[in-house]
Amino acid sequence: MNTNIVEGIILLVLVLVLYVVYFIRGDKGKLKDASKKSAKLFIQNSIRLFAIFVIIALLDKFLSPQAVSQFLLKFRGFTGIIIGALTGAVMMSPAATSYPIGQYLLAHNASYSLVAAFLFTWVGIGVVALPLEFKFLGKKFALIRNSFTFIAAILIALLVGALL
Amino acid sequence: MKTILKDWAIEIVILLTAIVLAIFNPSKVGSALLSATKTYLNLFIVIVAIALLSSFIVVTIPKQTIGKIIGKQSGIKGVLIGAVFGTLMIGPAYMFFPFFKELRDKGAGANIIATTIGTWAIKIAWIPFSITVLGWKFTLLFNGLIFVFAILSGMLVGAFYKE
Numbered sequence: 001m002n003t004n005i006v007e008g009i010i011l012l013v014l015v016l017v018l019y020v021v022y023f024i025r026g027d028k029g030k031l032k033d034a035s036k037k038s039a040k041l042f043i044q045n046s047i048r049l050f051a052i053f054v055i056i057a058l059l060d061k062f063l064s065p066q067a068v069s070q071f072l073l074k075f076r077g078f079t080g081i082i083i084g085a086l087t088g089a090v091m092m093s094p095a096a097t098s099y100p101i102g103q104y105l106l107a108h109n110a111s112y113s114l115v116a117a118f119l120f121t122w123v124g125i126g127v128v129a130l131p132l133e134f135k136f137l138g139k140k141f142a143l144i145r146n147s148f149t150f151i152a153a154i155l156i157a158l159l160v161g162a163l164l
Numbered sequence: 165m166k167t168i169l170k171d172w173a174i175e176i177v178i179l180l181t182a183i184v185l186a187i188f189n190p191s192k193v194g195s196a197l198l199s200a201t202k203t204y205l206n207l208f209i210v211i212v213a214i215a216l217l218s219s220f221i222v223v224t225i226p227k228q229t230i231g232k233i234i235g236k237q238s239g240i241k242g243v244l245i246g247a248v249f250g251t252l253m254i255g256p257a258y259m260f261f262p263f264f265k266e267l268r269d270k271g272a273g274a275n276i277i278a279t280t281i282g283t284w285a286i287k288i289a290w291i292p293f294s295i296t297v298l299g300w301k302f303t304l305l306f307n308g309l310i311f312v313f314a315i316l317s318g319m320l321v322g323a324f325y326k327e
Contacts, residue, residue: 007254008209037219057196123285129258136261148317
């Protein structure tokens with residue numbers, strides 16, 4: 001079975017336990033509020049997330065792992081770290097997809113730094129999800145957070161390179 | 165009507181993009197839609213759980229309580245709670261943006277939300293796979309650094325972002 005589904009079930013069960021524990025004493029009004037809000041959030045989030053999934057799927061069709069690896073192997077040194085971080089920021093598939101690409105890159109003499117930068121921004125920064133972050137958390141917050149995350153990616157890459 | 169357009173601008177742009185691309189390359193767009201649907205179905209349970217969890221927090225937990233636990237003034241304890249939460253959670257971080265919004269509205273600190281999104285990059289469930297593919301040295305150092313830098317960059321976000 002798919003790990004997302006297993007993890008999803010664990011999360012859902014934990015949330016349902018919260019509901020049961022809290023509402024067993026009965027506060028029917030609040031339970032009604034929570035159900036109404038849940039339904040509304042579920043529908044809104046579904047539409048917004050589906051739109052993001054469509055963009056990610058389109059991206060996937062045009063950027064195959066092979067093409068991305070071939071592209072990244074062209075770069076070395078500090079430029080490699082920057083290009084690795086920028087490329088990872090565009091990629092949006094689940095983290096597990098990125099590890100074999102990292103393995104391939106290492107096997108073909110890419111530096112640990114480049115691989116670390118690429119793998120970190122793959123999950124740490126999502127250019128495609130940026131509009132969603134603007135919408136929910138505010139433009140200012142999103143821009144500040146992503147800038148610092150990018151700087152962190154470069155520093156993590158340099159440290160991994162220095163320590164390994 | 166105007167507010168609906170503004171509220172859903174991103175989704176409308178994506179829809180129009182898909183339609184335009186579909187005119188030129190219907191088979192690629194078709195298979196992209198199919199895989200988007202698959203992703204949605206895979207994450208369906210998580211999406212339901214997030215909606216239930218967000219509204220539970222909004223309806224039952226008073227603002228002062230959230231502020232005390234993970235507010236800006238909650239100190240290192242709040243930061244660690246945020247960091248550990250992000251480490252343990254599953255799925256892509258952007259799925260939880262609506263949830264983070266509810267927490268922010270309830271008084272959660274910007275520094276802590278930033279830290280949580282930062283440690284989201286650690287995928288506990290995938291660490292064994294990462295070790296077999298990339299080696300244990302790389303995996304442990306990499307994830308350790310992500311944890312530390314999530315806290316550091318969270319602090320900087322807190323310092324630069326004025327609520």
